[in-house]
Amino acid sequence: MDTGTHIVMGVALGGLATLDPVVANDNELFQAILIGTVVGSHAPDFDTVLKLKNNAVYLRHHRGITHSMPAVVLWGIAIPSLIHAFMPEVSFFHLWLWSFIAVILHVFVDVFNAYGTQAYRPFTRRWVAYGFINTFDPYIFGLHVIGILAWMFGANPGYTWIIIYMILALYYVKRYLDKRSIVKKIHQKYPDVVEIATSPTLKQNYWRLAITTDTHLFAGRAVDGQIEIVDEFERVPLPQNKVMEIAQQDKNVSAFLSFSPVYNWEINMYDDFTEVRFIDLRYRSRDYYPFVAVVQVDDNDRIMNSYTGWIFSEKKLQSKLLVDDPSLL
Structure with a gap:
């Protein structure tokens, strides 16, 4: 997801943490956890600094090892440890738990984009990109903004975020079903499909498609559930020269x-x-x-x-x- 969405998700987790009575009754612990969830929700994307070196390094490593299982564990330990060094009186367990959840959530939501991550490293370096949520989804971001505003105006943060995340869970299911319907239609049209890459856009009814068959590559789109092919290329192996x-x-x-x-x-x-x-x-x-x-x-x-x-x-x-x-x- 984009940086803004990751940050508002960190704020949301801080609100959810208030469902824990220990957090709700300790304002300093709550503040530490809010810092941990906001930082943790963005930490895996600190590799964006690689772009200062060159595009090749950035492309090879962004969302790579920093989003891997070992990195998630390291982020989950390093962030609360650093915060706890400045706030040693707060409960490390609660701080660690919510900071760790924030890091996990970051990597989890990234796998649903078209860009994807190497979330399954070290078991495989395959890019995991399920491709049914846009990198910036206005509905996801908008619901988080509504939740933050409701919280600011006095709504109970824990229950507010439970309701919003239940809605978002249904939204993810809806987008998955949208993609499954598109994929089914592509298989009906091209029985020899090898691979389908879907890229959702800001518009709910508009998807970009890249289709690989045994003999051809197709670039297309799905508009209102209808498959449209806009470019076709013969699938030719790289020449040996x-x-x-x-x-x-x-x-x-x-x-x-x-x-x-x-x-x-x-x-x-x-x-x-x-x-x-x-x-x-x-x-x-x-x-x-x-x-x-x-x-x-x-x-x-x-x-x-x-x-x-x-x-x-x-x-x-x-x-x-x-x-x-x-x-x-």
Whole structure:
């Protein structure tokens, strides 16, 4: 989820903690827990700082090891321990419990996005992306804002958040059923489907789709439950040649390939270099695929430039590739 949603979820957990009589009767403990739940609900995303290094490092590691099972345990210990060092008189057990729940909730809600996480590490490095909740869902965020406002105006926080989270549980079920209906229709249309990537949008009735069959790749959308295919590509294995071998060794391309489950590729030859482009098909927007990896290899088999990330125009992409040192991207 987005940063704002994670933070309001931390506030909500702080309110839920007041259902515990020990917390409700100890204002200092409540304050410590509220700090722990807000920090814990955002902590796994501290890896966003990796973007300061370059996109390749960020793409390979964001929502990776920081969202893994060992990391969840470490976050769950480190956060309350740090808070307890400044507030040693409060109950460490209660502080640890709610801070740990906040970290778990962060990783839990992230697996329902199209981006996903490596939540099952160290057992597998597979990206878990169930793809039926948008990274920013206005209904989820809006209900949290309503809950916070109700709390501010005197509503009982514990019962307020129980009601809201019961509504959200039903909402998650509803979105899951929406996705299942779409997937069923795709299987009816394409019996040889290998994989389906769904990306919900801000609109409840609009989903982006990337479909892999035995022979083709399809980019499409589901609007009001109707499947529309907007692009079709023949599914061709990566060629076994020198340029492609060099391209796959590039850090930007390697990071992209480690993350993207469904992509098309193309090779374009120019006077002085050959360009290899990888295009993620999950995020088509306004006739453009914004998530790409591009590498340019000169005639001496040396990488000239490369880039991976989100780009919303060809002009902007070319400006990125003109940077002399790709590590600065």
